[in-house]
Every structure is written in C-alpha cells, then in structure tokens.
Amino acid sequence: MKRPARRLAAPLVLALALTVTACSGDDSGSGGSGGGDGGSQASPAEVLAAAKKNLDDTTGVAITLSTKNLPDGVTGISSAEGTGVHPSAFEGSFDLSVNGLPATADVIAVGGTTYAKNSLLLPDWTEIDPADYGAPDPAKLMDPDGGFSGLLAQATDAKAGDQVRGGSDNKEILTEYTGTVPSDAVAALIPDAAGDFDFTYTISNDDQLRQAVLTGAFYGEKAGEVTYTLTLDDYGTEKQITAP
Template sequence: MSHLPHLRRTAAAAVLVITAAVGLSACSGDDGEPAGNPSADTDGDGVSPAEALGFAKTRLDETSGVRLTLATEDSPDADAFLSEATGVITADPPAFEGKASGSFGGLPADGVDIISVDGTTYVNLLGSFSEFPLPECVPDPAGLLDPDTGFATVLTAADDVEAGEQQRGGADNDEIFTPYTATVPGTAVTNLLPCAPGESFQATFDLDDDGLLRNAEITGEFFPEVGEVTYTIAIDEYDVEQEITAP
C-alpha cells in the first residue's frame, strides 16, 4: 500500500503549523511584546507604550477629519448626558455633522440630527433645524479634534501605560489591534465630558498596525453622584474631508 496520501497529509499539517507559527510571531516583537509602529520611535530605542500613544495623538492632530461614534451603554441618572454621538468631525474649520442621543435638560432625545459649526449648535427636533444652547455637561462635538482641548489629549496625559497582546478586530476581523491600558487624570477627561468629577479614569486604547487610535474605552466618574460609567470611542475613518455648513 502506498504511503503517499499519508505523507501528503503530514506535509500539509506541517505547513499549517508553520504558517500559524509565523502568523503568531508576526503579531509580536522578538521579546514577546507587541510590535509598535516604527514611525512612533522617537529615540531609536524601540517603541515604548508612551511613544505609541503620543504618535496616535499626533495622527489625530494632523487629520482633516474623522468619522466616529462616542457612546455609553450605561444609563446615568443625570439631567444632561450624552449617550451617543455619531458622525463626522472636521478639524479646519472645526465642525460636526451627525446624530446624537441622550438627555438634554431632563428631556430624552434619540437620534437627533445635529450640526455644529462656528461655535453654534443646531438641532433638528421638530422637523427643522434651530439653534440649541448645549447644556453645561454636553461637549460641543465640533471641538473634539482640537489638539489642545480635544479628546486626543487623554492619550498623552495617560499614566502607567502598558501594552497588551495583539488581537484581531475590525468589521471583518481582519485587522490587528494592540491594546494599551492606562490611567487617565480627570483633568484630561473633562476635555471629553466637561462635568466629569472623577480624579482618575481607567482606559484602554486600541491602536492598529499604522499606529492609529481606532477604539478607546474610558471608565470612571463622569457625572456627580452617579458612580462609574464607561464611554467608548470608535473611529471608523481618518482623513475625512466634508464640507459642513450651518443649516
């Protein structure tokens, strides 16, 4: 009896094992730590977690715009809170166009069309847009890309940053993300939600192979006397160019 079929199966199995081993090693550095984007290496000594987050902030500072979602699955008992905002933010000029849900002055709102441009926010509540003064605890989404006061400031303000093991993600599970856990001071989180009273927050930042921030999860006291709430930021697209004008 020929042993050729058996040999073929053995060879095929060996190829699969080798391929899997190569694929796993490609997701980490030689020392077992996740490999960072080489562009983030500022001192020639490898990419540290702090350098990785610094590069991610720089990339956000440089982008023309992003398409993102800011959301929480929690339901804080607060008169004004943002449960979800999804849409496009442009950097120059600062503007936002999308939808928002939450509670505004104690009134619930779901999927409301919002445009923010030139420092004025317009909301379509009754079939047409009108100017809407944002509550104190609801940030102007148009300003979230500002290099000095936008949400990216939490990246460079983060302390005790540690890199985790790379993992697959994305819409088709075909992307590689490196998670970075960190502690973020409350002074930086107020750039995301102005009324956050917490002194420190726990965060996880997921960076892709290009060093871009793709997901962020931040947990802490975002509202007075409410307890911990978790907000997530998912960035679906960078370098978005969209003209946003007042309605």
C-alpha cells in the same frame, strides 16, 4: 582521510548558523510605532504620541460614542455618531437623556458654535450650549489642544496589553494600551467629569487610535461610574461642514 573531514565540518556548521540567523533577523516586520506585529520597540508613550499626531493630521474621521449604563435621572448623552473634521467641526446626531427622558437631535458644530434640531423641541436649527444637555461640545472634539487628542496627550501610566484583531474582516492586528487620564482631559468630552478615568485604547499598527473605552465619574462623583466607548474609523474622511 578522516582528519580533513573534521576540518571542513566546523566552517560548514558556522555558515549554516549564520544563514539561519540572517533569515530570522529579516522577520522584524514593518509599519508604524504601534508594533502590532511584535517587531517595534516603541514605548507606550511613543505609540500614544504617534496616535495623537495621526489624529491631529487627518482630514476627518467617522465617530461613534456610546454607553450602556447612563445613570437614572442624569441629563447626559447615551450615544452619538457622525463625522469630525479639521479645522474642528462635527456633523451628526446625539441620543440624549434629559432628566430621564430620551431625546434625539441632529447636530452641527462649526466655527465654535453648536446648532441642534429636534422634531419636538427644536423644529428649526437652533444655537445651543451642549453643556446644558450634559453633552460634549462637538466643536471641540477634533481640537488638537483638547478633545480626543487630550485623551492621548494626558494619558499616564500607559502599558501595552493584549493584541486583538479588528478592522475590515478582522484582518488587522491591533494593540490595547491601558492607563489613566485626568478629569481635565475627559471634561472636553463630558463637562461634569471628575477624578481620574481608567482607559483602554486600541491602536492600529500604523498608529491610529481606533477605540477608547473610558470608565469614571463622567457626571460627577455622586452619579457613580459610567463607561463610554469611543470608536474612530475612516481616517482621511473629507467632508465640508457648514453652519445651517
């Protein structure tokens, strides 16, 4: 009676092992190539390429840009917020430092032209050259061949890093990617950018760039390093932006 029992034991163990393997194999998760759930095999380069495509394909996003360490005496941008849409256009406001003096301006950029209005210096909408204020050209921020897309397209030595929580009520799992981008990519944002810039990009599981932290010589090597934080939210925003 004992010998048949041993014959049955091996098939039962094998069946149990196959069942456990099948169940664990189903836990690969879903979503984009960002792989925030740990199930994706996408390389960092593939994730950044997918994030670029999503940024180029969206109708619009909410944008914020800020720094805590603008060098003294520099004419540049301390913060900005607004809406960027495709075709490339922007509407929002910039906080600037002009030769060390603070100024705030409402900004509209559309059709390749930037207009600004400031209660003290520009009481009426006036066409300006953003480079005169050390500010990014808002009309190019959403350009698929430059702007924010260039930060993704020209990234080098990208490596996947920590996973963090974010989004509404911190319900999303996001993945950080680190590496460098050349000044050519950053100059679309800040014209005087020089040298390579270190970045940390935070990308969602569905391949949306949510935050970019960049550190480098935004205002030339003599001004020293500055860190800017860019956030992109509300993908799919629709807004009609027209010249004032």
